[in-house]
Amino acid sequence: MxxxxxxxxxxxxPLQLVPTLVVSLLYLRRTRSLAARGQAVAAWRQWVxxxxxxxxxxxxxxxxxxxxxxxxxxxxxxxxxxxxxxAPLCFVAGLTGPVLRPVLALRPVERLRVLTHPLxxxxxxxxxxxxxxxxxxxxxxxxxxxxxxxxxxxFFTCGALMWSPVLETLPAPQWFGTGMxxxxxxxxRVIETIVGNVFIWSSHVYYPWxxxxxxxxxxxxxxxxxxxxxxxxxEGSFVTLGALVWLFLRxxxxxxxxxxxxxxxxxxxxxxxxxxxxxxxxxxxEGQRPANx
Numbered sequence: 001m002x003x004x005x006x007x008x009x010x011x012x013x014p015l016q017l018v019p020t021l022v023v024s025l026l027y028l029r030r031t032r033s034l035a036a037r038g039q040a041v042a043a044w045r046q047w048v049x050x051x052x053x054x055x056x057x058x059x060x061x062x063x064x065x066x067x068x069x070x071x072x073x074x075x076x077x078x079x080x081x082x083x084x085x086x087a088p089l090c091f092v093a094g095l096t097g098p099v100l101r102p103v104l105a106l107r108p109v110e111r112l113r114v115l116t117h118p119l120x121x122x123x124x125x126x127x128x129x130x131x132x133x134x135x136x137x138x139x140x141x142x143x144x145x146x147x148x149x150x151x152x153x154x155f156f157t158c159g160a161l162m163w164s165p166v167l168e169t170l171p172a173p174q175w176f177g178t179g180m181x182x183x184x185x186x187x188x189r190v191i192e193t194i195v196g197n198v199f200i201w202s203s204h205v206y207y208p209w210x211x212x213x214x215x216x217x218x219x220x221x222x223x224x225x226x227x228x229x230x231x232x233x234x235e236g237s238f239v240t241l242g243a244l245v246w247l248f249l250r251x252x253x254x255x256x257x258x259x260x261x262x263x264x265x266x267x268x269x270x271x272x273x274x275x276x277x278x279x280x281x282x283x284x285x286e287g288q289r290p291a292n293x
Contacts, residue, residue, distance in 0.1 A: 049094020199229030
C-alpha cells in the first residue's frame with residue numbers, strides 16, 4: 001500500500017467535524033467572555049485544551065482513522081488511546097468551573113455530576129473499556145458506523161469522567177486528596193495493563209476484520225494484535241509516569257505549605273481546603289485571620 005494513498009485519506013465527514021468545531025467555538029467564546037470580565041482562563045489551560053482538540057482531529061479525521069478502520073488493529077488502538085485517554089485528559093485540564101458554569105446551570109447536567117465521583121467514574125470507565133473490546137461489540141463497531149460513533153463517543157466521555165476527579169475541575173469528595181489520587185491512577189493503569197497484556201501475549205485472533213489474504217506491510221493479524229497491546233502499554237506507561245510524578249511533587253509541596261500555614265495559626269480545615277484547591281495565597285484576605293489572633 002503506497003504511503004501517498006494513505007496520506008490522502010483524511011476523513012472530512014460533517015458528523016466527524018461538526019461536533020469538534022462546535023465545542024471549539026463554544027470554548028473560544030466562553031474564554032473570551034471570561035477574559036472581558038477580568039476572569040481570564042490561565043493561558044496554559046487554554047493551550048492544553050487546544051492540544052486536546054488537535055488530538056481529536058488527528059484521531060477522527062486524519063489517516064489514523066482510515067488505517068485503523070480498514071487495515072490495522074494497532075492503529076485502531078492508537079486512535080482509541082488518543083480518544084479515550086490523551087484527548088480527554090487535555091480537555092478536562094483545559095476546563096475550569098467558570099468555563100463550565102453555563103453548562104452546569106442546566107438541570108439535567110447538574111444531576112449528572114455524580115458521574116464525576118471517583119467511586120462512579122472509575123468503574124464506569126473500566127466497564128466501558130472492557131466491554132468495547134469484547135469481540136462481538138468491537139466487530140459491530142467496525143461493521144456499523146452508528147455503533148462506531150457511539151463507541152468513540154463513550155471512549156471520550158468515560159475518559160473525561162475518569163480524569164475529572166484527578167484534576168478536580170469540579171470538586172471531588174473531601175476524602176479524595178492527592179494520596180488517594182495516586183492510588184486511583186495506579187488502579188486505572190492496572191486495569192489498562194491487564195487489557196494490554198491480553199493482546200500482547202495472544203496467539204489467537206480476536207477480530208476477524210483484521211485478517212487479510214496477505215499481510216499488509218509484512219504484519220499479519222496476530223502480530224497486529226500484539227502491537228495493539230504494545231501501543232496501549234506504552235501510552236499508558238508514559239501517561240502514568242507523568243501523572244504519578246505530578247502527584248508526588250504535589251503531595252510534597254502541599255505537605256510543606258500546609259505545615260507552614262498551620263504554624264502561622266490558621267485553622268487546619270481552612271488550610272487543607274485552601275492548599276488543595278490552590279488558594280493558599282487567599283488566606284488572610286476576605287476577613288480570614290490566623291485562629292490564634
